[in-house]
Amino acid sequence: MTFGDFQAVKDTSFDLPKGKFLTILGPSGSGKTTLLRLIAGFEKPTVGEIFINGQPVNAVPPYKRAIGMVFQKLALFPHMTAAENVAFPLKMRRHDARNIGKQVERYLELVKLGGYGTRRIHELSGGQQQRVAIARALVFEPDLLLLDEPLAALDVKLREEMQLEFRRIQKELGVTTINVTHDQREALVVSDEIIIMNDGAIQQKAQPVRAYRAPENPFVAHFIGVTNFIEAVAVSANGSTVTLTCKGRELVGVLAAGSAGLAQAARCTCAIRAEQVRIAPSQDRLGKLETQVRGQVNDAIFEGERIVYEIKVAELGDVLMKVFDHDPVGHLQFGPGDIVHLGWNAKDLHVFAK
Amino acid sequence: MSNDDKRLSTMISRRTLLHSMAAAGAATGLPMLGGTRAFAQEPQKPREIIVRAWGGSWVEALKAGVSDPFTKMTGIAVRHDLTEDNEIQPKVWAAVAQKRVPPIHINWDTTTNATKSALRGVTEDLSDLPNLKSTTELAKPVGLDGYPIVNTYGYVYVLAYRPEAFPNGAPKSWKDLLDPKLKRRIAFYNDGIGFHFPAQVAGGGKIEDIPNNMQPAWDFVTMMKQQEPLLGEDPDFTTWFQKGEIDAACTISTNAREARKNGIDIKWVVPEEGAKFDTDGLWIPKGLPANELYWAKQYINLALTKEAQQVWLDGLGLPGVVPGLTPPADLANDPSYPTKPEDFKNLIRVSSKVQVQNESDWFAKFKQIMQG
Amino acid sequence: MRTYRVAYPLTWRAMDVLEAFVAFVWPPSFRAAVPYLFLLPALILVGLLVLGLIQIADTSMRVLDRDTFLLSDAYSLDNYRRALTEPFFATIAGRSIIGSLIVTVITLVFAFPYAYLMVRTSSSALRKFLLVALFLPFFIGQVVRAYGWLIILGNQGIVNDILGHAGIPTLRLLYNYPAVLFGLVQYMLPFAVLMLAPALTAIPEELEAAAGSLGASWLKTFRHVVLPLARPGLVGAGLVVMTLSLTDFAIPAMLGGGSQDFIANAIYDQFFRTSDQGLGATLSLLLVAVGSLLVGVVFTAFGAGTLAMGGRRK
The missing domain is CATH 3.40.190.10 (Periplasmic binding protein-like II)
Known part of the structure; x- marks a missing residue:
């Protein structure tokens, strides 16, 4: 898909088995919404083909594709009631008028809006409007449900509630779903599978746990979770275990799935999650952690359930590392300027070849 | 008003012996002799008088035949107001009804429209214009008393x-x-x-x-x-x-x-x-100050001279109301330019x-x- | 303190003086009256209009005496009797009302796609072109535009020239009812587009995509989503076009060849041609009444669409 000279989506081939919940995750401008519009049929691909149920659909206009979509701003019809909104796709598809009422009521029940049918859209709360939009997208039993960041505008509590609601409804109906979001938490919570996109290309496609635990490139590592990056040079490799050096300091890590084979002295990017680094006032408190460094606290941010420290590590070239501490028992706390010791296990250091 | 009439009649008696244009020529010299005070009986001259006229070649003809000679003769400037005749009518009527000074001194009008104004009683009587004596019966509006309007051509x-x-x-x-x-x-x-x-x-x-x-x-x-x-x-x-x-x-x-x-x-x-x-004519709305009325009458009087008519009506290609005018070359013996009684048959x-x-x-x- | 005073700009001090003056002239306790003060000019204008209408109503009940060309002192409904019974006025009223309705429908039909394209196009060049093409006629007055049509549609005009080359004999395109309606539509189009554009802008594009994904073809989307949501704009534009057409003077006068008078032309004739201000006033009031009636009918039929979105159920 190209806009003028700009390629919005390129090189994005993937399959989605029936009944799965897939999330396309990426920053704004990564092409995820364009991808969704391509699937819905609002845009036409310049090259490539989209198949639904094994049928090519490039030549099929949106209104003939059996796709339900929940829009970013919901796109509910303000001149209709909740029930009229839900009935709209049935009327457009010329369903038997006698069954429409029943079907609409069933789906309003499904989204827990039984009895709200006669309300006008502006008389409903944000969460209720979400539910109407979901019911409207599902009522005609589409082959595919598309969610275009419909939760983005909600406050955190409601968003988390709706995420679980999406999950519940999707499991209940078993409808194949593609969700688009830039919210990594949402992606991890609701999905069977995640596709991480950047610059119009797929960075990684994996189940949530794998996407988090085994990022295939620095972008994925950076986009999901809070990650520290260390630039280093490869010294030797033994299977997937790599020995590297950074400012003369030896590091051991695991080669990421995406990076095959490392040349001697290859420049690498190493990544380690903030929660996988232990922080301690003295070295002996770090126990048997394989890699240990000394640092100085630059900043400490109290976030309630945890404290986020920013540590300057001189021996790794003054790199600033983020470290979570949620020791619920010790209530340890460091202030800026304190000397601390950091440690982590080699298997948690992901090594990406450049 | 009666004083003005007297003044006018003294002027008439003085001028009856003179050819009107000669009188005009004499009057032309007046400003050089020291302005309005030279003749005690002559009313004060306004700076300008306003004549409503039709635009285009119509007003050009009027300017050349009447307005310019009038300014030359009296030193009074003539301003032409090109408001449509039927649109000035309600304004004049309203001014007279409210006893205001009317917006124009002289209205160049169709005789029919002017007659409405005459019937309504907003026109000054022009019977005492000296030059009326030398006009044909065409100048007299049919079916009205006196001269609330003077027809100037047909x-x-x-x-x-x-x-x-x-x-x-x-x-x-x-x-x-x-x-x-x-x-x-x-x-x-x-x-x-x-x-x-x-x-x-x-x-x-x-x-x-x-x-x-x-x-x-x-x-x-x-x-x-x-x-x-x-x-x-x-x-x-x-x-x-x-x-x-x-x-x-x-x-x-x-x-x-x-x-x-x-x-x-x-x-x-x-x-x-x-x-x-049919005919068109000139008339003066009621409500003008006496001196301005006097000079407005002088304007119409001038419009009835042969010289003024010849120039004005050559421009319009229409027959005038004084005898002896020469038709424009292209209209000699034209049915639209009646001059002899049989032409009117x-x-x-x-x-x-x-x-x-x-x-x-x-x-x-x-x-x-x-x-x- | 002194340094502070130096840093304190002169304009601020000027504003202080001004504010003190304003506070003196208009003490804060008067502040509640300010909104009403701003209302005053509008009230005066409306008041003058009402006074004028009362004056016209008074004149409309006086009959012209053709012996003196004065209006009668006594009141009478004779002018109303004439206006309502003489077939000439019925003809003209019928022509004006039917004409304004036809013009309204055609104008809206043309203006809608224009406004829609202008609002929805992704090409800013096209949008600019459409805007310029829309505003250009505004700089050219109604009369000049009508003259333009006289030149273009005349027997020796461009259109007949082209038809002539195609072997079609010269057609009389001007001086008839269709020519007047055509001129009015052309005159009204920009008004309608300008009234419609904001209403269409207010319809989120996503709604149309949503309708598409829910199974509505382009036509059904238009019928069930765009049209109902554009109703406030359509009602507003329709009212403006209808009242302006109904009361138009110049287009019927110029493109009608004298045989297609609208009510305003008849009013002009009474005031300025036959000097009958009484009958003119009567016709004016009746025009106001007919216009108000039409507006009332539209409001009851389509709701106060310009004021509220909701109102009607299917």
Whole structure:
């Protein structure tokens, strides 16, 4: 898909088995919404083909594709009631008028809006409007449900509630779903599978746990979770275990799935999650952690359930590392300027070849 | 007011022996002799007087024939107000009704419209203008007492045509306009003015029956409607002839002559049933300060001199109201430029009073037929 | 303190003086009256209009005496009798009302796609072109535009020239009812587009995509989503076009060839041609009444669409 000279989506081939919940995750401008519009049929691909149920659909206009979509701003019809909104796709598809009422009521029940049918859209709360939009997208039993960041505008509590609601409804109906979001938490919570996109290309496609635990490139590592990056040079490799050096300091890590084979002295990017680094006032408190460094606290941010420290590590070239501490028992706390010791296990250091 | 009248009559007695233009020449010298005080009996001169006029070649002709000589003679500037005649009328009426000074000193008006103002009583009597003595009876408005208006020239609603469209020669009768070939190719005034009277004759009626029985006229207009004529106002006729929209029209000869001056092959006739003859005139609204009234009267008086008429009416191509005028070369012996009594034989003239009392009915009737 | 005073700009001090003056002239306790003060000019204008209408109503009940060309002192309903019974006025009223309705429908039909394209196009060049093409006629007055049509549609005009080359004999395109309606539509189009554009802008594009994904073809989307949501704009534009057409003077006068008078032309005739201000006033009031009636009918039929979105159920 190209806009003028700009390629919005390129090189994005993937399959989605029936009944799965897939999330396309990426920053704004990564092409995820364009991808969704391509699937819905609002845009036409310049090259490539989209198949639904094994049928090519490039030549099929949106209104003939059996796709339900929940829009970013919901796109509910303000001149209709909740029930009229839900009935709209049935009327457009010329369903038997006698069954429409029943079907609409069933789906309003499904989204827990039984009895709200006669309300006008502006008389409903944000969460209720979400539910109407979901019911409207599902009522005609589409082959595919598309969610275009419909939760983005909600406050955190409601968003988390709706995420679980999406999950519940999707499991209940078993409808194949593609969700688009830039919210990594949402992606991890609701999905069977995640596709991480950047610059119009797929960075990684994996189940949530794998996407988090085994990022295939620095972008994925950076986009999901809070990650520290260390630039280093490869010294030797033994299977997937790599020995590297950074400012003369030896590091051991695991080669990421995406990076095959490392040349001697290859420049690498190493990544380690903030929660996988232990922080301690003295070295002996770090126990048997394989890699240990000394640092100085630059900043400490109290976030309630945890404290986020920013540590300057001189021996790794003054790199600033983020470290979570949620020791619920010790209530340890460091202030800026304190000397601390950091440690982590080699298997948690992901090594990406450049 | 009576004082002014006396002054005017003393002037008249002084001037009766003089040719009016000679008097004008003498007056021209006045400002050089020390302004208005030179003659104690002469009222104070206003800085300017305002004359309502029609625009274009009309006002140019008036300026050359009357306004410029007047300024030269008296030193009083003349401003021409080009408000349409029928739009100035309610303003003047309102001013007189509210006892305000009217917006103009002199109105150049159709005799019919002026008669309405006269009937309403907003016009000054002009009977004492000295030069009226040397005018023909055309200057006197028909059916009114005295001279609430002075007619200054006449005009004819001729049948103007393009000879090209009449290969068998000039039309002789208004009935010739019923030729199917002329469908959508003829034009009348949108209220039918100028056509009502000849239609009365062409429809088999009599002039004497106007206004009591005009059914013949309406029958003829109804026949004419089948031709789907264009309906317009003065400037439209010139334009339509020039743009080839029409082949024939009932219009004032001046409009046809204007098109001819612009190079269009166009002629006109007075058909056998006759053609409407009417006049335009000058009048003065009531409510002017005495001195301004005096000088406004002097303006009209000047407009009635042979010299002024000759220049003014050459521009308009219309016959004046003083004897001995020389017609423009292109209009000598033209039916639209009557000079001799026999020229008037075929022209229909109806008193202004009858016209103003009935014309709104005629207009309405004509429009009802044409727009129905 | 002194340094502070130096840093304190002169304009601020000027504003202080001004504010003190304003506070003196208009003490804060008067502040509640300010909104009403701003209302005053509008009230005066409306008041003048009402006074004028009362004056016209008074004149409309006086009959012209053709012996003196004065209006009668006594009141009479004779002018109303004439206006309502003489077939000429019925003809003209019918022509004006039917004409304004036809013009309204055609104008809206043309203006809608224009406004829609202008609002929805992704090409800013096209949008600019459409805007310029829309505003250009505004700089050219109604009369000049009508003259333009006289030139273009005349027997020797461009259109007949082209038809002539195609072997079609010269057609009379002007001076008839269709020519007047055509002129009015052309005159009204920009008004309608300008009234419609904001209403269409207010319809989120996503709604149309949503309708598409829910199974509505382009036509059904238009019928069930765009049209109902554009109703406030359509009602507003329709009212403006209808009232302006109903009361128009110049286009019927110029493109009608004298045979297609609208009510305003008849009023002009009474005031300025036959000097009958009484009948003119009567016709004016009746025009106001007819216009108000039409507006009332539209409001009851389509709701006060310009004021509220909701209102009607299917």
